[in-house]
Amino acid sequence: MWSDSRQQGAGFAAPATKDSSMSAQPRAFLQVENLAKAYQADKPVFAGVDFGIHKGEFVCIIGHSGCGKTTILNVLAGLDTASDGHAFMDGREIAGPSLERGVVFQGHALMPWLSVRQNIAFAVKSRWPEWKKAEVDAQVEKYVAMVGLSQAIDKKPSQLSGGMKQRVGIARAFAIQPKMLLLDEPFGALDALTRGTIQDELMSIVRETHQTVFMITHDVDEAILLADRILLMSNGADVNGAYKPGGLAEVVSNTLPRERTRAQLHHLDGYYELRNHIVDFLVSRAKAH
Numbered sequence: 001m002w003s004d005s006r007q008q009g010a011g012f013a014a015p016a017t018k019d020s021s022m023s024a025q026p027r028a029f030l031q032v033e034n035l036a037k038a039y040q041a042d043k044p045v046f047a048g049v050d051f052g053i054h055k056g057e058f059v060c061i062i063g064h065s066g067c068g069k070t071t072i073l074n075v076l077a078g079l080d081t082a083s084d085g086h087a088f089m090d091g092r093e094i095a096g097p098s099l100e101r102g103v104v105f106q107g108h109a110l111m112p113w114l115s116v117r118q119n120i121a122f123a124v125k126s127r128w129p130e131w132k133k134a135e136v137d138a139q140v141e142k143y144v145a146m147v148g149l150s151q152a153i154d155k156k157p158s159q160l161s162g163g164m165k166q167r168v169g170i171a172r173a174f175a176i177q178p179k180m181l182l183l184d185e186p187f188g189a190l191d192a193l194t195r196g197t198i199q200d201e202l203m204s205i206v207r208e209t210h211q212t213v214f215m216i217t218h219d220v221d222e223a224i225l226l227a228d229r230i231l232l233m234s235n236g237a238d239v240n241g242a243y244k245p246g247g248l249a250e251v252v253s254n255t256l257p258r259e260r261t262r263a264q265l266h267h268l269d270g271y272y273e274l275r276n277h278i279v280d281f282l283v284s285r286a287k288a289h
Ligand SMILES: Nc1ncnc2c1ncn2[C@@H]1O[C@H](COP(=O)(O)OP(=O)(O)OP(=O)(O)O)[C@@H](O)[C@H]1O
Pocket: 039, 045, 063, 064, 065, 066, 067, 068, 069, 070, 071, 072
């Protein structure tokens, strides 16, 4: 994918401007082509966004508030439509919500009157309406165990902490075995300790299941820990008196060992180089490109 990555030293690959390799044929598992969104015709939030995500790849997107990250995720989820361009998954254009894509938002969005088991069973039954109760139970129990919540399976959301609720949201998204997982700052509302624990859990589940993931985060370390590639997005801005829409400014490949853990991240060769590169982008380049 990034054939020149090895020449860049440890940590990250070429800060290439656009990921042209990803938009070329053959298409990636998820393919975004020339995507644009305008709420105001003369001032698109972003335009010309092209990227692809391969099966089993974990891609994070980082950018300042308002650059359009959630809008892109919503288009991928089929919850919003682009003003221009296309998004394809598995060769088919995304044209609405589908159980082939699991979505986790910052707010857990659990049904408060249902237990953990019932919340997840609801999703499982929607995905496989023909399943018998025993099959649904087994699937629910498997994914609840995966996020370490077996003891709380019959509790209601109001009896759970914020971190536990977020874990239920993650278990629910995984339980429908989506082809693609879309995460919109899923840990944004959690305290640092809980956040770290769940990041580790998510990472091991993703590695185990080879899940394909697109995730929005504001946390540079989170992106470096989890992502195989990090999309850096710039905001729309007035440049020399003319408006320039936001867009994908750079795609950074994370070449740190894939088995990395949170505890050893900052000891890895190349970590600071990668981190500084992303922070520099956010500080000095993200507002215009
Ligand atoms: N329904 C809407 N009508 C008009 N403008 C909108 C609408 N939804 C979003 N926007 C604008 O589009 C831009 C992109 O919004 P979006 O939520 O995608 O950004 P974001 O990068 O995810 O931001 P954040 O990091 O704060 O969540 C923002 O300027 C926002 O105000």
